[in-house]
Amino acid sequence: MESMDWDKFIARLFALAEPCLAVRGDLPHARVSHHYALRLMASEGGDWKIIEPAVILHDLGWSSLKPEEIRLAFGVRAGGAEAERLNRIHEIEGASLARRLLQSLDYDPRRVDRIVEIIERHDSGSRADSLEERITKDADKLWRFSRIGFWNEIERQGLSAEELHRYLSERTESWFFTPSGLSLAKGELEARALELNLSKTAPDTPEG
Numbered sequence: 001m002e003s004m005d006w007d008k009f010i011a012r013l014f015a016l017a018e019p020c021l022a023v024r025g026d027l028p029h030a031r032v033s034h035h036y037a038l039r040l041m042a043s044e045g046g047d048w049k050i051i052e053p054a055v056i057l058h059d060l061g062w063s064s065l066k067p068e069e070i071r072l073a074f075g076v077r078a079g080g081a082e083a084e085r086l087n088r089i090h091e092i093e094g095a096s097l098a099r100r101l102l103q104s105l106d107y108d109p110r111r112v113d114r115i116v117e118i119i120e121r122h123d124s125g126s127r128a129d130s131l132e133e134r135i136t137k138d139a140d141k142l143w144r145f146s147r148i149g150f151w152n153e154i155e156r157q158g159l160s161a162e163e164l165h166r167y168l169s170e171r172t173e174s175w176f177f178t179p180s181g182l183s184l185a186k187g188e189l190e191a192r193a194l195e196l197n198l199s200k201t202a203p204d205t206p207e208g
Helices: 003-021 027-044 048-057 060-064 067-073 081-104 109-120 131-145 147-157 161-175 179-198
Strands: none
Touching (some): 003 027, 003 081, 027 048, 027 131, 027 147, 027 179, 048 081, 048 109, 048 131, 060 081, 109 131, 131 147, 131 161, 131 179, 147 179, 161 179
């Protein structure tokens, strides 16, 4: 594809994904994660025709769960067998939705298979078998470290800023698969710490 054709495809993918992403309010998450994926690819490489669709579509599966199930399965305070079961449903159902969406666009079947494999385990397990999977997982997690994502998750999960910052700080070193992802996370975490020292309230116009 030419650059403009690919840009149009990505815009269409966001538009088609939006109804499913709206169920949990995940369109900003998808956009910020996509932004981080582009930054990671600039440093790490990878097949953008796998990574970009995987990042945009990875959370479609939350639309398959009821609001009370989403609350139980998602967030800093979620845990236990039931949360794990529901999280797996969102991964498996999201992979199925992504496959159908991409097939409807006559997307490359070999890439569809790889995108689906990534989405099927983007939250579960500590394994990442390809550079594309490593970048997708890192881009997903970086949302929580970004300015907009950090304050969004505080409101969405009913957390204090200090609680979320502590949670992220404890996991940063073990969470990321790429050197670039780890470096970006550390930089964002330092920026959030500065914001907390300056103000205990969310900024009026957060930016990623």
